[in-house]
Amino acid sequence: DAKTTQPNSMESNEEEPVHLPCNHSTISGTDYIHWYRQLPSQGPEYVIHGLTSNVNNRMASLAIAEDRKSSTLILHRATLRDAAVYYCILRAAGTASKLTFGTGTRLQVTL
Amino acid sequence: GAGVSQSPSNKVTEKGKDVELRCDPISGHTALYWYRQSLGQGLEFLIYFQGNSAPDKSGLPSDRFSAERTGGSVSTLTIQRTQQEDSAVYLCASSLRTRGSGTGELFFGEGSRLTVL
Numbered sequence: 001d002a003k004t005t006q007p008n009s010m011e012s013n014e015e016e017p018v019h020l021p022c023n024h025s026t027i028s029g030t031d032y033i034h035w036y037r038q039l040p041s042q043g044p045e046y047v048i049h050g051l052t053s054n055v056n057n058r059m060a061s062l063a064i065a066e067d068r069k070s071s072t073l074i075l076h077r078a079t080l081r082d083a084a085v086y087y088c089i090l091r092a093a094g095t096a097s098k099l100t101f102g103t104g105t106r107l108q109v110t111l
Numbered sequence: 112g113a114g115v116s117q118s119p120s121n122k123v124t125e126k127g128k129d130v131e132l133r134c135d136p137i138s139g140h141t142a143l144y145w146y147r148q149s150l151g152q153g154l155e156f157l158i159y160f161q162g163n164s165a166p167d168k169s170g171l172p173s174d175r176f177s178a179e180r181t182g183g184s185v186s187t188l189t190i191q192r193t194q195q196e197d198s199a200v201y202l203c204a205s206s207l208r209t210r211g212s213g214t215g216e217l218f219f220g221e222g223s224r225l226t227v228l
Contacts, residue, residue, distance in 0.1 A: 043219025101154040
């Protein structure tokens with residue numbers, strides 16, 4: 001599996017935007033970029049995914065670099081409920097294979 | 112229920128005993144995954160089932176660990192002769208199998224917390 005690199009932790013103030021970076025310099029042409037998050041004492045939950053174009057959904061936006069070697073998860077207005085560990089994961093197309101979770105970024109949100 | 116259901120939610124056992132953890136996936140989901148998460152650590156893949164295909168067992172840490180999935184639905188993870196280092200939260204997830212889009216979003220259960228004394 002191609003590797004991803006994320007900062008160990010980030011902090012944000014409530015109601016401010018948060019940009020969570022992910023580097024994936026060895027990404028292959030058929031790898032999708034997935035983001036999951038894990039709230040305290042819960043299992044992970046899906047956030048968003050994309051291939052080449054930027055993506056938006058009700059939870060977040062995903063900005064993908066033109067060369068696809070990096071991406072950024074954007075939370076437009078962080079709330080205390082967004083405090084979680086965020087995982088950036090690459091997943092090959094055409095398969096429902098396992099997801100390999102790295103160590104993720106622990107996001108702290110303060111008032 | 113609508114989500115992935117796991118039982119028991121908590122299990123305390125003595126070293127050397129066998130334990131079984133159960134996972135009931137979302138109806139219609141053909142893929143089922145087991146992960147474990149030790150305290151303060153990331154998720155460690157254990158095993159993956161997809162339909163009638165042979166399971167991907169590449170993550171099982173030792174031959175004390177085994178899993179089966181009966182009738183393409185419920186799965187049981189069995190740990191024999193438990194050791195203290197087996198203490199962790201065991202998470203189950205299920206997904207639809209999709210082709211070409213790389214989606215197949217995983218839906219996780221709340222996990223089974225295993226404590227080996």
